[in-house]
Amino acid sequence: MTDFLPYGRQSVTDDDIDAVVAALRGDWLTTGPQVAAFEADLSAWAGGAGVAAVTSGTAALHVAYAAAGVGPGDEVIVPPMTFVATASSAAALGARVVFADVVAETFTLDPAAVAASTTTRTRVVAAVDYAGHPADYDALRAALAGSDALLLADAAHSIGATYRGRPVGSLADLTTFSFFPTKNLTTAEGGAVATGDPELLKRARRFRNIGLVRERDEQRWPDEGGWHQEVHSFGLNYRLPDVLCALGRSQLRRLGDFLTRRAELVARYDEALAELPGVLTPGRRDWATPAWHLYPVRVLDGRRREVYDRMRAAGIGVQVNYIPAHWHPAFADLGYRRGSCPVAEAFYAQQLSLPLYPGLRDTDQDRVIDALAAALRGAPIRSAA
Numbered sequence: 471m472t473d474f475l476p477y478g479r480q481s482v483t484d485d486d487i488d489a490v491v492a493a494l495r496g497d498w499l500t501t502g503p504q505v506a507a508f509e510a511d512l513s514a515w516a517g518g519a520g521v522a523a524v525t526s527g528t529a530a531l532h533v534a535y536a537a538a539g540v541g542p543g544d545e546v547i548v549p550p551m552t553f554v555a556t557a558s559s560a561a562a563l564g565a566r567v568v569f570a571d572v573v574a575e576t577f578t579l580d581p582a583a584v585a586a587s588t589t590t591r592t593r594v595v596a597a598v599d600y601a602g603h604p605a606d607y608d609a610l611r612a613a614l615a616g617s618d619a620l621l622l623a624d625a626a627h628s629i630g631a632t633y634r635g636r637p638v639g640s641l642a643d644l645t646t647f648s649f650f651p652t653k654n655l656t657t658a659e660g661g662a663v664a665t666g667d668p669e670l671l672k673r674a675r676r677f678r679n680i681g682l683v684r685e686r687d688e689q690r691w692p693d694e695g696g697w698h699q700e701v702h703s704f705g706l707n708y709r710l711p712d713v714l715c716a717l718g719r720s721q722l723r724r725l726g727d728f729l730t731r732r733a734e735l736v737a738r739y740d741e742a743l744a745e746l747p748g749v750l751t752p753g754r755r756d757w758a759t760p761a762w763h764l765y766p767v768r769v770l771d772g773r774r775r776e777v778y779d780r781m782r783a784a785g786i787g788v789q790v791n792y793i794p795a796h797w798h799p800a801f802a803d804l805g806y807r808r809g810s811c812p813v814a815e816a817f818y819a820q821q822l823s824l825p826l827y828p829g830l831r832d833t834d835q836d837r838v839i840d841a842l843a844a845a846l847r848g849a850p851i852r853s854a855a
C-alpha cells in the first residue's frame with residue numbers, strides 16, 4: 471500500500487520550528503511582540519488593511535460579525551457553499567441567516583441573489599472566496615447600493631489572491647482568514663480579521679479581548695486607579711498567542727512560494743483532466759487571480775459517491791467541500807429547506823476536491839489523476855506504486 475494522499479496538508483520547515491522555539495524561549499508566550507509583527511506582515515498581504523489576529527477562522531467570523539454590530543433582529547446573507555462557520559457564527563450572535571445562492575462556474579455568492587435577498591434588516595452580506603477564487607466584489611457592492619449592510623469576505627481559502635488587481639483583504643469592509651493546517655498557510659489553529667475602517671478594527675480588537683477598555687479617555691471611571699479596566703460591551707478571549715504568531719510570520723515568508731506551487735499543480739490538473747470524460751474542471755473568471763486552496767472537480771452522471779469511495783479505497787484522500795450549510799440539522803430544525811439554493815445544491819451533488827498542497831509531488835499528482843481516470847472507467851485502481 472502506498473502513502474495516503476490527503477486533500478490538503480501543512481508544509482512545516484525547520485525555519486518554522488526555529489521561529490516557534492524562539493518564541494517559546496521568550497518572555498511573552500501569549501500577547502507579545504510577535505502578535506503585532508504578524509498583524510503587520512498580514513497587513514502587507516491585505517493591501518494595508520488593519521489586522522487583528524485571532525484563534526481560528528471561526529473566531530475571525532464571530533469577531534467580524536460582532537464588530538459589525540450583528541445581533542438579534544438582524545439578517546446576515548451567506549452563500550450555502552461554504553464551511554458552516556460562515557453561517558453558524560452569525561447565528562450564534564442571534565442573527566437570522568439568509569442563504570443566497572451562488573453562481574455557476576465559480577460557486578461564489580450570486581450578486582443577483584443578494585439583491586433579491588436584501589432587506590432593511592440586512593446587516594452583513596458575507597461572500598466566500600470558494601476554493602481560493604474571489605467572489606465578484608464590485609458586483610456585490612453594486613447589489614448593496616442603497617443598503618446600510620456591510621460587505622464581509624470570508625477569505626479562509628484566498629489569502630494572496632487578487633480581484634481586478636486588488637488584493638483580498640482590501641475588497642470588503644471586513645475580511646476573515648483561517649490558518650487551519652489545510653489552508654494556504656498555517657498557525658495550527660488561527661485566523662485574522664482585516665478591515666480598512668479604524669472603528670471596525672477597534673471593535674474587533676476589543677471583542678477579541680473580552681471587551682476590555684484600557685484607554686483612560688474612554689473609561690467611565692478613569693480615576694479608579696492604575697489597575698483599572700472596564701467592559702462596555704461583552705467580548706470573548708480570542709487572542710492568538712505569540713508562539714503561534716511566530717509560526718505565522720515564518721509561514722507568511724513562504725506564502726508566495728506556496729501559491730506558486732499550488733498554481734502549478736492546478737495547471738497540471740487542468741491539462742490532465744481537460745479531456746477526461748465524466749468530469750469537469752473548476753471554472754474561473756479572467757478578472758481573478760485565485761489563490762487555489764481546493765481543486766474542486768465535478769463528477770457527472772451521479773457518480774460522485776462511487777468515485778469518492780473508489781479513490782478513498784486507493785489511498786487518495788479526496789474530500790467533499792461542502793455539504794450546503796442550510797442542510798445541517800441545526801438549520802433544518804429552524805425551518806430551512808433543501809431546494810432553496812439549487813445551484814449550490816446541484817454543485818454539492820457533483821463536487822469532489824482532489825489533493826492540493828505545496829508538498830504534493832508531481833508523481834503523487836499523477837497517481838491521483840490515474841486513480842480518478844480508473845475510478846471513472848469503473849476499473850480497479852492499482853494501489854501499488
Ligand SMILES: *Cc1c(COP(=O)(O)O)cnc(C)c1O
Nearest residue numbers: 526527528553555626648649650
Ligand atoms: C476553514 C474555514 C472556516 C473556519 O476556519 P477555522 O480556522 O477552521 O475555524 C471558515 N470559513 C471557510 C470558508 C473555511 O474554509
